[in-house]
Amino acid sequence: xxxxxxxxxTPITWDGSATDRLLDVLRAExxxxxxxxxxxxxxxGACSVILDGQLVNSxxxxxxxxxxxxxxxxEGFRETEAFQILDRTFAETGAVQCGFCTPxxxxxxxxxxxxxxxxxxxxIREALSGNLCRCTGYNAIISAVDRAAKEGCRP
Amino acid sequence: xxxxxxxxxxxxxxxxxxxEQVTPYGGGTDLMAEHHRAGTYLFLHRVPELTRITEDxxxxxxxxxxxxxxxxxHPATPAILKEAISRIAAPAIRxxxxxxxxxxxxxxxxxxVLIFFALDAKLRLMNADGExxxxxxxxxxxxxxxxxxxxxxxxxxxxxxxxxxxxIYHKVGARAALAISRLSFAGLxxxxxxxxxxxxxxxxxxxxxxxxxxxxxxxxxxxPVAQLHRVRSxxxxxYSAKLNPIDGRISALYRKSVCLNLLEDFxxxxxxxx
Numbered sequence: 001x002x003x004x005x006x007x008x009x010t011p012i013t014w015d016g017s018a019t020d021r022l023l024d025v026l027r028a029e030x031x032x033x034x035x036x037x038x039x040x041x042x043x044x045g046a047c048s049v050i051l052d053g054q055l056v057n058s059x060x061x062x063x064x065x066x067x068x069x070x071x072x073x074x075e076g077f078r079e080t081e082a083f084q085i086l087d088r089t090f091a092e093t094g095a096v097q098c099g100f101c102t103p104x105x106x107x108x109x110x111x112x113x114x115x116x117x118x119x120x121x122x123x124i125r126e127a128l129s130g131n132l133c134r135c136t137g138y139n140a141i142i143s144a145v146d147r148a149a150k151e152g153c154r155p
Numbered sequence: 156x157x158x159x160x161x162x163x164x165x166x167x168x169x170x171x172x173x174x175e176q177v178t179p180y181g182g183g184t185d186l187m188a189e190h191h192r193a194g195t196y197l198f199l200h201r202v203p204e205l206t207r208i209t210e211d212x213x214x215x216x217x218x219x220x221x222x223x224x225x226x227x228x229h230p231a232t233p234a235i236l237k238e239a240i241s242r243i244a245a246p247a248i249r250x251x252x253x254x255x256x257x258x259x260x261x262x263x264x265x266x267x268v269l270i271f272f273a274l275d276a277k278l279r280l281m282n283a284d285g286e287x288x289x290x291x292x293x294x295x296x297x298x299x300x301x302x303x304x305x306x307x308x309x310x311x312x313x314x315x316x317x318x319x320x321x322x323i324y325h326k327v328g329a330r331a332a333l334a335i336s337r338l339s340f341a342g343l344x345x346x347x348x349x350x351x352x353x354x355x356x357x358x359x360x361x362x363x364x365x366x367x368x369x370x371x372x373x374x375x376x377x378x379p380v381a382q383l384h385r386v387r388s389x390x391x392x393x394y395s396a397k398l399n400p401i402d403g404r405i406s407a408l409y410r411k412s413v414c415l416n417l418l419e420d421f422x423x424x425x426x427x428x429x
Contacts, residue, residue: 015157018161131245
């Protein structure tokens with residue numbers, strides 16, 4: 001029996017082991033290489049995806065868990081208007097340096113703004129607290145999300 | 156499905172649990188971090204009885220597969236549990252991690268388990284033949300050793316509706332988010348007519364299991380808050396005699412010193428709150 005799920009709006013039936021990691025399957029079999037593998041243990045947020053509307057680390061999800069679920073990766077979110085705003089504010093505030101954490105940051109920001117369109121700085125920090133960045137020192141990222149919210153980013 | 160089952164009902168889940176060699180999969184965060192993905196998982200997130208929160212006169216009943224996010228957003232969740240959960244890992248982990256998984260992983264560092272000990276929660280376990288209910292303290296036999304049969308599942312965490320009114324909670328970790336507890340403390344109490352009428356304390360992450368010593372807390376019960384200083388050293392000495400922290404990433408000596416400091420803070424807090 002295969003595992004049915006929806007990936008970035010496309011229905012999939014996937015025939016593999018239920019114990020495989022979503023992160024590996026997304027990268028190796030669906031070329032969603034914007035989903036990065038940083039730590040393998042849920043501590044860095046680089047592999048963030050949206051599972052049925054909620055932010056999760058795809059390294060922490062076995063394929064059986066996505067049975068009948070909807071997954072959105074940065075490759076799917078990239079097609080939205082909300083992404084265009086975040087893309088611009090991240091560039092304008094200098095929130096990207098090496099870029100490795102950026103897809104996870106954008107996905108975490110999208111999940112926050114979907115739930116809370118006008119977050120405080122403290123709420124932004126809390127929402128991004130599971131996403132590590134070793135280049136920018138975070139302040140530029142917080143500003144980018146804050147600016148996107150003020151510009152009406154509604155994922 | 157290869158190497159997995161996704162039951163839609165509790166009856167179906169219990170039948171599979173009896174028939175097959177499976178590892179129950181709650182939120183998966185501990186299982187996936189362990190990296191060895193051999194074996195077969197029993198995915199429980201589709202079972203309605205395991206994913207809902209209900210209330211009756213006696214208990215707030217948390218389905219074992221309720222996520223931390225679900226529990227923290229529920230209006231009836233006690234404030235001390237909300238505070239402890241909000242300090243677990245980060246939002247993405249709290250969206251996956253479950254209360255039953257935190258218990259079933261068997262670690263004394265599990266931050267929600269500390270609160271379940273302090274609240275004297277009970278667990279409802281089931282197999283295909285029926286159920287049993289036992290105090291969470293009886294469920295833990297040692298590190299990673301649980302009173303759970305091969306064919307049983309944790310179905311609900313039962314939190315007594317009647318609980319002390321005030322609390323303090325401390326988590327000692329290396330950073331604000333994504334921190335594994337180096338030590339954690341929960342203390343709850345009630346005062347009526349100037350006397351302590353209830354007191355329940357627990358320590359996490361210091362020994363192989365969460366430490367909960369009601370016989371020591373008993374020293375404080377019935378004592379007028381204004382007279383607490385008279386039993387202070389008796390209480391601290393009784394605790395000190397029973398605490399045997401283990402050496403790990405941090406030393407046993409450090410752990411014990413912090414435990415006793417937290418108990419002093421706890422007593423100060425009781426007095427200053429009045």
